[in-house]
Amino acid sequence: MITLTEEQFKRFQAxxxxxxxxxxxxxxQTLLRSRLQRRLRQIDMDDVDQYYRIVTTPNRRDELQALIDVVTTNETSFFRTESHFQWFSDSFLMDAIRDGKKGLRQKSLRLWSAACSVGAEPYTLLFCMHEKRAVLDGWNIEILASDLSTDTLATAQSGRFKKRLIDGLDDKQTKRFFREIEGFQPEYEVRPEFAEKIDFFQHNLMDRLRKPPMDCIFLRNVLIYFDDVSKQKVIANIAETLVPGGYLVIGPSEGIYGLDNPLTKISTFLYQKPPIEKT
Ligand SMILES: C[S@@+](CC[C@H](N)C(=O)[O-])C[C@H]1O[C@@H](n2cnc3c(N)ncnc32)[C@H](O)[C@@H]1O
Structure with missing residues (x-):
């Protein structure tokens, strides 16, 4: 095991x-030490100071990215916190469909999974919409999904997942959405009708997203890793990226109280950008 002095820890922390x-x-400290150890082992190195010099060398962004990849926690699963997807299917989608029918809104939706890890979250949104495909016929739907970690994005794009990610699904759902790839450790691949339907890209939540605004953003289980300064920045960026009346879904244990938040709290997990008042 490598050792990590207080000073080395502080430098990596910053x-x-x-x-x-x-x-x-x-x-x-222990967490960082074991994650660093993992990366150093991969590149056959044991000198923490030398590694720090590499990751801070301007033309070694690749290694800085590798460090970010090992440091981020990418825990996720399909239909994680199912009540959020129930709200998405039964309230958000149904309201949009009703308003679309009445001509009160355009028949288009832009959704963003803003810290998507290996993609379970945006694929779950896609599955929810698949269940409503009959009433969504003629709609233009875009699902965007991003993460800071490029490793996770590569898995997301492959559409292939380890069994533990789909453990929450029943047999019917598993068969409907996945194809089993047999092997020593079986994997599950999303069925072809779900492949390439999601626009995956790398994005740092600290930065503004320079794309057209979203109707709904899932930003779950990531704010917990940020301090208030970072959270504030992320919330401002997210609020800017929502259409008026658009929704933000956050994780179950993510407090955004006490922050300067332009969004209105609807429930424990749901926030809304104020709609434009009609005069
Ligand atoms: C625990 S996962 C959450 C995945 C999914 N949203 C869920 O709830 O199942 C947290 C993800 O946030 C990503 N992340 C951490 N910091 C980030 C940042 N600054 N910008 C974008 N993504 C970030 C990590 O790479 C990781 O994949």
Missing amino acids: LIYKHSGIRLDDRK
């Missing part, structure tokens, strides 16, 4: 914060 907004507080 570097990671600068490039991701992730605050590894002082209790995370």
